[in-house]
Amino acid sequence: MRETFVATTTDLLNEDPRTALVLADISAEAFVTARRRHPDRVLNVGIREQLMVGVAGGLALTGLRPYLHSYAPFAVDRAYEQLKLDLGHQDTGAVMVTIGGSYDAAAEGYTHQSPGDVALLDTLEGWTVHVPGHHDEVPAMLREAARHDDRVYVRLGSQENRRAYPDGGRLRLLRRGGPLIVAVGPMLDPVLEATEGLDVAIAYTNRPRPFDAEGLRALTDREVVLVEPYLAGTSAAVVSAALEGLPHRAMHLGVGRHEVRRYGSPKDHARAHGLDAAGLRASIIDFLGR
């Protein structure tokens, strides 16, 4: 996904003089050619994430469209107040593209992980959140974001589904059946595997914010399970609001709050958080009681 991001953003820099890119060393090598070609619009501030966001806010104030990029824990967790004030409070926007959400950087340890990025952005106004499940879903997200000035988050992951759904913004019903399981981004394939042989409906989205409330209301028949690749329960409030007035039971699966003090691979951490196919299946069967 990172390669797709580099290619698409490089194209945008070539095509649209409004596009700017602000880096904080992460992925700087991948943009060396773009930087040579557009030295005034491809900026690497060094290991300075607060400045990265502040610079993006300043660029936006002059009418440019800044893309910024780093590890999610540094761009969101560390620079949260800059996101709140240098973008939101200034009434400006930017396109923030991160890697290293949740436990993608499993072997790096907790310092390089951000399970709470989407939850943190949920405290702020006006962020569109994309969580692509396949690299072919990424270009449209980045290109659409070039056409306005709002705040956009693109959460690139290392886990991908076998199939791409480039039009996966609204809830897309992939399987009809009983209770609804909603898979966000890269959780789709684990959910498909986990629910083999179960009478459930499966819907997919790669744009959890703004959440497709209308679609959820139309597809939900009393029971809904949300499976997200970030902090469990992040979407509980929007699901509850979407289903207001409708009797329903809901379960929210995602990354737990507890720190898993182990290294290994993303697959190991998925298992530890019950987000592998076996863990998901056990939780879903338990919730449905059948």
Add this chain to the structure above:
Amino acid sequence: MRTDRLAPALRRITGDEKHAPSAHSTLDVLWVLYDRVLRVTPQTIDAPDRDRFLLSKGHGPAAYYAVLAAKGFFPEEWLDDLGGWDSPLGHHPDRVRIPGVEIGTGSLGHGLGLGVGVALGLRAQGYTGTRTFVLLGDAELDEGSNHEAIAYAAATRLPLSAIVVDNQSSTHGWPGGIPARFPNWDVSVVDGHDRDRLELALTPRHDRPNLVVATVEKKGS
């Protein structure tokens, strides 16, 4: 616009008849900027090539509001209500509410990073004649985010002007002096109430970042 509109504006916002205007640490710097240096008027607040002034130190904005009102950026009647429900003027300024205010500030340590971005954005769009000024307080330099911006501006030879109003309010001070925190910047230190010297320090263009330390009396003295 003559200077004597400023004193009544300041009295109007503070309700203070007793203290001299110089009691406001930033007043003379702000007046010199808006009266003699910045190429911005109430008619050009949206012009892409206007000079930019960013008040990073959003605290105590009475002097800023008084200068903007005296220069006609908003009606002087606004000065009668500071921080009220119906007032656009808060204890910290909001760019969305006040014509001519470039950034909303209050939380310290945000203006210089934004200013670096503004200067870079202007440069990228070919507005090479447009200048960017950021005003900070000496205590504000305690915030580490400033030092990210200071180092990067120097490394990229960004033509940005920072003004630090030094009223010695930083709790642990700056042993060795404030200029030592701005390596590879052009530096001058002037009396923060001497308008002619401030003008001399602020007017020349530089081909790298430029710091003006405006020294005023110690806070509370």
